[in-house]
Amino acid sequence: MTPQLTEIWVYLSASPLLGLTVTLLAYQAAFWLYRRSGMNPLANPVLIAVAILVLLLTSTATSYETYFAGAQFVHFLLGPATVALAIPLYTQFRRVRSMLLPVVAGLIAGSLTAALSAIAIARLFGASLPTQLSLAPKSVTTPIAMGIAERIGGIPSLTAVLVIVTGILGAVGARAIFDAMKLHDPAIRGFAIGVASHGIGTARAFLVSEQAGAFAALAMGLNGALTALLLPLLLGWLR
Amino acid sequence: MLSALTQLLVFQLAGEVVARGLNLPVPGPVLGMLFLFVALALRGGPGHELQTTSQNLLQHLSLLFVPAGTGIMVHLHRVADEWLPLLLSLLISTVATLVVTALVMKLCMRRQAAPGEAP
Numbered sequence: 001m002t003p004q005l006t007e008i009w010v011y012l013s014a015s016p017l018l019g020l021t022v023t024l025l026a027y028q029a030a031f032w033l034y035r036r037s038g039m040n041p042l043a044n045p046v047l048i049a050v051a052i053l054v055l056l057l058t059s060t061a062t063s064y065e066t067y068f069a070g071a072q073f074v075h076f077l078l079g080p081a082t083v084a085l086a087i088p089l090y091t092q093f094r095r096v097r098s099m100l101l102p103v104v105a106g107l108i109a110g111s112l113t114a115a116l117s118a119i120a121i122a123r124l125f126g127a128s129l130p131t132q133l134s135l136a137p138k139s140v141t142t143p144i145a146m147g148i149a150e151r152i153g154g155i156p157s158l159t160a161v162l163v164i165v166t167g168i169l170g171a172v173g174a175r176a177i178f179d180a181m182k183l184h185d186p187a188i189r190g191f192a193i194g195v196a197s198h199g200i201g202t203a204r205a206f207l208v209s210e211q212a213g214a215f216a217a218l219a220m221g222l223n224g225a226l227t228a229l230l231l232p233l234l235l236g237w238l239r
Numbered sequence: 240m241l242s243a244l245t246q247l248l249v250f251q252l253a254g255e256v257v258a259r260g261l262n263l264p265v266p267g268p269v270l271g272m273l274f275l276f277v278a279l280a281l282r283g284g285p286g287h288e289l290q291t292t293s294q295n296l297l298q299h300l301s302l303l304f305v306p307a308g309t310g311i312m313v314h315l316h317r318v319a320d321e322w323l324p325l326l327l328s329l330l331i332s333t334v335a336t337l338v339v340t341a342l343v344m345k346l347c348m349r350r351q352a353a354p355g356e357a358p
Contacts (some may be wrong), residue, residue, distance in 0.1 A: 022321035023309075027302045045301050050308040057312060064313050071306035075298050077296070078303045080247040082268035083254070085294035086275035087285050102347035110340030118332040125324035131317065139336055142307050144266045157310050160318060162329065169333045177337050188344045196336035203300040213297075219340075221272055225265045 013062060019070020026052040037109060039207060041172045046164060046200055076142060080197075085202075085217040092214035103191065107219065108197035111226045112140035115234070134158040134234070137227055138166040141198040144224040152235050163198065170197025171204035186212040194219025243292035250275045 012018045023024040030048035038045040057067055068075070089096070096103065118135040127135070134154035142163050149159035174193050183189060190212030193201035198220045206213030254271030257263070279285055284307070285293070311318065318325060 023305055024302075027299075027305055031301075037335055041356055046304050046308055049302075049305045050311065053305065053309045054312045058310070064310060067309065068306060069308070074303060075306040077320035079268045079271075080244065081296050081300055081303055083247045083250045083271040083275055084296050086250075086272045086279060087290060087293045088297070089272075090276055090279040090284065093280075099344075099348065102344040105347045106340045106344035109343040110336050113339040114336040116331060118328050118333050120314075121331050122324045122328040127321050127328070131325065135325070135332075138329065138332070142304065143268060147266055151272055158308045158314050160313040161318075162313055162325070164304055164311075166302065166329055166333050169329060170286045170337060173334065174337055177334060178341065181338070181341065183341055183345065185345075185348075188348075189340050191344060192337050192340040195340045196333050199300055203297075206297060206300070216343050221269055224269050228265055237274075 012097075016070035016073070019067045020073050021070070022053065022056060022067075023049075023071045026056070038083060041175055041204065044168050044171055044200075044204075047168045047172075050164070078141075081199075082141070082143070082221075085221060088094070088206075088210065088214035089218050089221075092211060094220075095211070096215070096218060099187060103218070103222075106188075106191055107195060107222050107226060110192065110219075111139075111223050111230065114196060114223075115227060115231055122206050130155055131158070133235075135162055136231055138162045139196055139198060140224045140227045141220050144228055145198075148228055148231055151232055164200065167197040167200025170201040174201065174204070187215045190215030191219045195223045198223070240288065240292050243289045246289060246291070247271075247275075247296075250278070 026049040027045060029052060030045040034040070034043045034045045035046055056062075057064065090234045094150030108233070115136045118138055119132050122135050130153065133152050134149050136152060136154065137148040137159060140148065142160055145159050145163045146156040148154075149156045167189065170193055174189070176228070178184075178189050178192075186209050190205045190209075193205050193212070202213060202216035202220050205216035250271040251268050252271075253274055254269065255267030258265055258267045258270050
């Protein structure tokens with residue numbers, strides 16, 4: 001680099017502008033690809049955007065901390081977005097109320113399956129204890145999952161990553177699984193996606209239909225609350 | 240948009256304060272979602288502004304996960320060491336959760352819909 005370019009780079013790498021801008025650009029590019037693919041779940045925009053960013057950051061030797069100083073402004077919006085989920089929930093409330101029993105039963109069964117099977121399989125294949133505990137809240141939305149991981153002895157930042165991967169897996173695989181099960185009710189499909197793969201699944205469900213999205217949002221909120229309550233108790237008994 | 244965003248933040252703040260004040264294990268934003276839901280039920284639905292702002296925010300919900308997801312670069316080491324149990328655990332557990340949740344709901348709905356059965 002010429003001295004002048006180096007100077008510009010030094011300035012930019014110290015300001016949050018760059019991290020924020022590349023996050024938005026990477027996402028726009030990923031979303032464009034997703035659209036071009038005909039909204040193929042395999043071309044998941046989170047997956048592609050993360051891949052672009054990791055490549056970019058490692059090839060410019062930029063640390064994650066430096067990047068996050070800018071990207072945190074996007075990350076922060078997760079809070080208000082979670083609150084905003086109350087609105088589709090309200091719109092769909094009539095349908096939710098008529099399905100109270102299936103919703104409660106599905107929630108409890110799904111929530112337990114998500115946490116316990118993740119620990120059991122990881123243990124079976126020889127993962128270390130911190131890794132097992134970081135996996136336990138993997139189906140819960142990021143901010144809640146990180147809090148749970150911290151409480152039960154996992155690694156919060158690893159949990160954040162596992163949560164994202166889980167979300168992508170659910171968003172990518174759900175359609176094929178439900179089609180194979182001949183399951184067509186958007187309420188059930190949405191709810192199961194929300195339990196298994198939180199906000200990323202919910203984002204995918206909203207792209208399919210408003211009803212599926214609202215049920216996914218409901219499932220995400222309920223599963224977050226239930227897992228936060230249940231998992232610390234459950235692990236206390238298991239120990 | 241400004242008033243809608245302010246409302247969302249106020250509800251998040253209220254959720255955060257109550258969650259921490261009462262030492263609840265539920266995160267603030269989730270409690271904020273609950274509060275907003277109750278408020279919507281009380282005043283009979285969201286106004287036009289809140290509706291459109293929320294729709295815009297939720298339309299790009301995926302974007303909001305990108306910064307946390309990029310954190311994988313910090314854990315490449317652990318992921319490389321334990322990739323097999325991690326991958327199998329995530330894959331099998333996610334599929335199992337989808338299938339179990341959907342099946343349980345379907346069974347319950349069939350029971351609920353069956354004539355003569357008390358719900």
